[in-house]
Amino acid sequence: MFNNLIDIERLLKEDITDIISTAQAFKKGTITSCAKGKTACLMFFENSTRTHCSFELAAKKLKMHVLNFDIGASSFSKGESVKDTFENLYFIGVDTVVLRHSENHIIDRILGEISYPLKFINAGDGNYSHPTQALLDYMTMLEKIGSVEGRKIVIAGDVAHSRVAKSNLALLKKFGADIHFCAPEYFMPEKPEKYDVTWHNNLQEAISGADVVMLLRVQNERLDSETIQRCGNYSEKYKLSSEILNKYAPNAVLMHPGPVNREVEITSELLDSSKGVTILEQARNGLYVRMAVLNMLFGEKEE
DSSP: OOSOBOOSTTSOHHHHHHHHHHHHHHHHTOOOOSOTTOEEEEEESSOOSHHHHHHHHHHHHTTOEEEEOOSTTSGGGGTOOHHHHHHHHHHTTOOEEEEEESSTTHHHHHHHHOOSOOEEEEEEETTTBOHHHHHHHHHHHHHHHSOOTTOEEEEESOOTTOHHHHHHHHHHHHTTOEEEEEOOGGGSOSSGGGGOSEEESOHHHHHTTOSEEEEOOOOGGGOOHHHHHHGGGHHHHHOBOHHHHHHHOTTOEEEOOSOOOBTTTBOHHHHTSGGGHHHHHHHHHHHHHHHHHHHHHHSOOOO
């Protein structure tokens, strides 16, 4: 159905629905692999637990061959170009590369340099896009609330540095959700008005009556020294507890893309409550979404 998965913007609503349907079929065990015998190379230039492990397990469940690319031991350290690296991977038999990198739009750059039909899946690039995270989040929302059309979805936290927020926004807008972003000024992106959402800087106000509350991690590794100083009291105003959630959005689904910083964006008591189980269910759905994406690179969609 597609040769590469780069971002949500390039997917049609029908594409997203097909991916979710296929993921649900894998979850039910009613579909078999079209990717058996293909080779996936997992290339992660940034640390990852959920995304890396679920892509590896997804590929193995599809009976694919899996190569874990060792960045430190690769020829990148010897000065090999991007073009030569990926063209050599293609010629030794790699069919698809699952790539995570700190550079925005890196897959578009690679595709502009190589001359052979290597397929790519974006596992997160810079602060730009994380399409499979948005897809697994959407699958989880559908399971919990049935439809996102007209439903109040609140995404709160470090929006400026979050590829998850941007990808979820792109997806949820396609399906008519009422999207709200909540962030302090230092975690708001430049020109926030271009995001076409309702903005809040008060957490209680933002989540009032919400159907879904998704918290974002404070991404310390992407912050400059000035922002680190300014966000020192972030938890005082933006940490979510059971008391706050039950008062302002008692029926809301609690979500988080992970990894969670306990006692920063969410209290341990809320995370370990029955509400917090949905965050673990997101990780489980990530396996099936990534199986669906890998399978659909090489075969038919689920009917």
